[in-house]
Amino acid sequence: MGRLTTHVLDTARGRPAAGLRIGLYRCGATPQLLASTVTDAEGRCPAPLLEGEDFTAGDYQLEFAAGEYFGGRGSFLDTVVVRFTVTTPLEHYHVPLLLSPYGYTTYRGS
DSSP states (O other), X not given: OOEEEEEEEETTTTEEXXXXXXXXXXXXXXXXXXXXXXXXXXXXXXXXXEEGGGOOSXXXXXXXXXXXXXXXXXXXXXXXXXXXXXXXXXXXEEEEEEEOSSOEEEOOBO
């Protein structure tokens, strides 16, 4: 069964990004909010963002509230937006985010 997950690591502090707000949107003329969550103590979401029949091929966008997470003071980043395409919804799509107040890296994980 396909599913979408994420994991956020705070590279500035050298630990998981606990308490980071995340929104998942289906892209289109008007993005549609599909899920919103907050990371746990391990920087993970408590459940997959999408799975099963709800996880379909298409374009998606994850929005990570980086500025809010870093307290808004001295953070260069506000909202980190990661847009990606799901072509095989029967697979596991994992989108890790390595985050600091000044930059980020992401990739398709496993």
